[in-house]
Structure formats: C-alpha cells, structure tokens
Amino acid sequence: DFVALSAHKMAGPTGIGALLATDEALSQCGPFLTGGQMIRSVSTEGSRYRDGAALLETGTPRIAEAIGWGAAVDWLSKIDFEKMHDHIKHLAITASNGMKEIDGIRVFSDPMRPESSGTISFLHERITSDDMALLLDEGGFAIRTGQHCAQPLMDALGVLSTNRISLWLYNTEEEVKSFLSHLRMICERFGQ
Template sequence: MSHQRVEPLDVEAIRAEYPILDQSVDGTPLVYLDSAATAQTPDPVVDAMSDYYRETNANVHRGIHHLSQQASAAYEEAHDRVAEFVGASGGRKELVFTKNTTESENLIAHAWGLRELGPGDEVVLTQMEHHASLVTWQQVAMRTGADVKYIEVTEDGRLDMDHARECITDDTAMLSAVHVSNTLGTVNPVNELVDLAHEHDALTFIDGAQAVPTRPVDVEAIDADFYAFSGHKMAGPTGIGCLYGKEALLAELDPYLYGGGMIRKVTYDDSTWGEVPWKFEPGTPPIAEAVGLHAAVDYLEEIGMERVQAHEEHLAEAAYDALSDIDGLTIYGPEPGPDRAGLVSFTLENVHAHDLASICNDHAVAIRAGDHCTQPLHDTLGVAATARASFYVYNTVDEIEPLVEAIEDAQSLFA
C-alpha cells in the first residue's frame, strides 16, 4: 500500500456532514457504496449554494446592479479556485465550466475534431474508455473520415503500454485516455501516455472524472492539453463539469455552442466571440453550481487529497481481500496497490449483476450494476455486466461486512 504515513481521516466527523447517510432502508442502516457514480454532498457545499440563492442570486455578466456584480464575482472566482485545485496556473483562462465530463469531451471533439480531423488522421483511445470518450470520438471520426484505434487492456486490467507505443504514431492527431477506469479501478500512466502522444505531435485529452475526486491531480505536471472532470463525483453538485485546456489551445478554438453571453460583437451578418472561458459558456451558466463546486474544492483541500487517496485505497484493499474469499466471485482490474483506485467491480457465478444489486438493496447496501457506460470493455472481459462497489471519504471498513453478507445471501438464493 502507498500513502501509509498519511494521517487517517476522522470518518465519524466527516459523516456528520452528510445527513443523507444517517438513514435506514426498511429498518436497516444505509450503506452507500456508489460514489463512483455520484458522491454525496456535504453540508458546507449545500450551505454555500443555499446562501447564494438566499443572498446573491442574479445573472452574471449581464447587469451593473449590486447582486449581478456579486454573482459575477463569485462565478469568476470559482473558475480560478477550481483551476488552482488541479494545478492550472492560467486560472479562468484555462478552466471552462460545462455540464459534466461528457460535455467537456463533446466540446473538444466538436470544436477541435470536426475542424482538424480528416482521412488519414487517427484518434487513439483505450479499451477501457467511458462512453463519454469512446462514443464521442467514434462519432466525430465517422463524420470526418478519421480512424479510431484502441490501446488494449491486459488480462490483469492494465493498459498494454507496448501496444500503446504501436498505436500512437505520426498519424495520431488526438489521444483520449481515461485517468482512472470507472470499471476496473485502474490508475493509468497518463504522464507516459501524454509524453508518447507529444513525441508524435498529437494532442491529448484526459478523462479525469474518477481521478480528480480521489487523488491529487496536477494537470501541468501531466502536461495534458485537455483534462476534464465532474463536480458531482467530488462532493460537489450535479450539473457542472470542468474542462481544463492549455490557454493557447482554447484561444484558437471556435465555440461549438452559441448564444448570449459568449459573444463580443453581433451583427445581422456575422458574430465574433468573447474571451476564454466565456466564449465556451453560452446562456445562463450554472452559477449556483459553480459556487457549490468552489465550496467542494475548499472542503476537499481542507481534508487533504493525499488523505482522501490513502483512505480510498485502504477501503478498496479491504473490500478486495474480503470479496476474494467468496467462492465463485471474480474481481476485475489490478490487485490492490498504486495502480488501483477505490472501487471494486465483480461478478458472482450464477447471479446476474442486476439481481445481485437488487439483493444488496434489500440489505440497504447501495452498489452499481450494469456495464458502467463501458460496454465494449465488458465485451472484451466476456461479461454482460458487473457489480461495482465504490468508496469515498465517508465510508468505513465496517461497511464492507454488510456488502459481503448481501453477496453471500444472493449466492445462497441462486444456489
């Protein structure tokens, strides 16, 4: 295990900030193990958003009155704060607010890909890509005549880096890779992937939806050209995501959504665009959500991302060990260690993942079941669906026991 010297979290104090966890399902205490889908939102974030609506609510960049100025300042400061959190020294000029990671992928695929890709160009993905990346680049490649290649996954759930070196060539225009797999829990060597791509003058897009919430991330150290993540997986609100992009690259791009708030000059014949990030944020933006995300970043930084990572890895290792003792259960992805994040996907012999999740729900244990928006990866694994338990700052080792009991109950029911 890495991070053994990091001070452990005071989980009891943390849980007190999540009243949603203090409830029962049919008389049984709730165990929430689905944070990779959506993490719960602590009181400081909810309070920040409530205060905004009670005291500041107004549209941004559209009024000179007091409330609009306050709202605009809060919205702009949120860009700078979140940029700082992921190591983007350019502040708001390198941090665009979107709805989610999926929209961030679409923004670049459409604004850059439709303009720059053509026959003979290649987009390199990995076999473990979320549909947000895979489907988006697949469809843009189909429109432009570009080809898509996939870096293979090894039997132990890691990227085959020898194959990566074969896939990434001088024909590669874009490498889009997931930082942490939402299915396998694999932590990919994104620095090495980015370096490989840059050696061939390709651009890079890293999907950090599962990474930014769970570990320290420095986009400039990774040297990614674009990096995306979502608020609702990092103790923030739904409805807001982030796209980091190197300032010079974002400045060159035309927007792919149009409307009010993103323009500099409009005539009946033509329009010109505002500065980054505003030219990518048309219409009324997610103002309250930005305030909430600002609060979430402050909240996570106060805990310490090294401690968040260590806690998650500790829980994942404990779950991996406990589930490994169950006959007929198969765990996917690397063994516990620096290459695995805080989630565990698995199948149980003779029990469909959806049935398993339903029985877990009967035990008040919330897990995810399905293809986790990675259908091609599941095809590669040879399974239709997996069950997934994922952990966050408010989970305890004691919560693994109800999960194991629920799985054993399912096993006996379907024996």
C-alpha cells in the same frame, strides 16, 4: 491540450464541470452552442463571438452548482490525502478479499496495485449484474452496474457488464463488512 474536470467526482454537485485548455487549443475551437456571454455582438449580417474560454460559455451559468463546487473544493483542501488514500485502500482490500471468499464471485479489480482506487468491479457467475444491483439495493447498498463507459474492456473480459462498488472517505469498515455479509447472503440464496 485539454483537461476535463467533473465536480461530482470531487464531492461536489452534479451537472457542473470545468474544461482547462491551452490558449492555442482554445483558438482552434468554434462555438458549440450559442447565446449568453459568448457573443461579442449581433447584427443582421451575423454574430461575432468572444475569444478564449468565453467562446464556450453559453447561457446562464450554473451558479448554485458553482458555489457548491467551491464549497467542496474548500472542504477537500483541508483533507489529508495520504491518510484518505490509506483509509480507502484499506477498505478496498477488505472488500476485495471478502468478495473473493464468496462462491461464484469474480473480482476484476486489484486494490493492491499502487494506482488502484476505491472502485471494485465484480460479477457473480449465475446472478446477472442487474439482479445483483437490485438485491443489494434492497439491503441498502447503492452500486453501479453496466459497462461503466468501458465496453471494449467488457468485450476483452468476455462479460456483458459488471457490478461496481465505490468506496470513499465517508465509508467505514463496518459498512464494508455489512456489504460483504449481505452479498454473501444473496449469493447463498440466489446463486445456487
């Protein structure tokens, strides 16, 4: 009945998204917040709200973000997605294989799976995920650390958190090799 979209997952700005819903699903929704365009009328006896999607659109819309998201969608519409997928898959395989060769690194992702993306979760057996993130940051590599909105999975894996790299269209093989070199240096220096 619903599909949620996040602009920043589509090369767009943060702070904006979309919710697609069937008319039937929308008819069952009540107001979450009030104000702005979602009000049909206000009197001393109460308020009447608009129907459909307008019911969920309160306050001033995020105009600049919407324009930015539109530009991102225009840019994405010109991308050869098959070529992009092949590029990301190649980078992910290179990164995953390289990480598996480093002592102490456990890789949780399998980029060979057809449904895999460019995200690779990993953990060092003796370096905490937070420390790893800080050490990689010092080398110029921004990664995510934590439970990645998947605490039940972390519990099933028997870990508190993992590190995650996310590879995409703009990443290069040289960057992956540089990342692996820096990761190897960290593990040799701090993981013993």
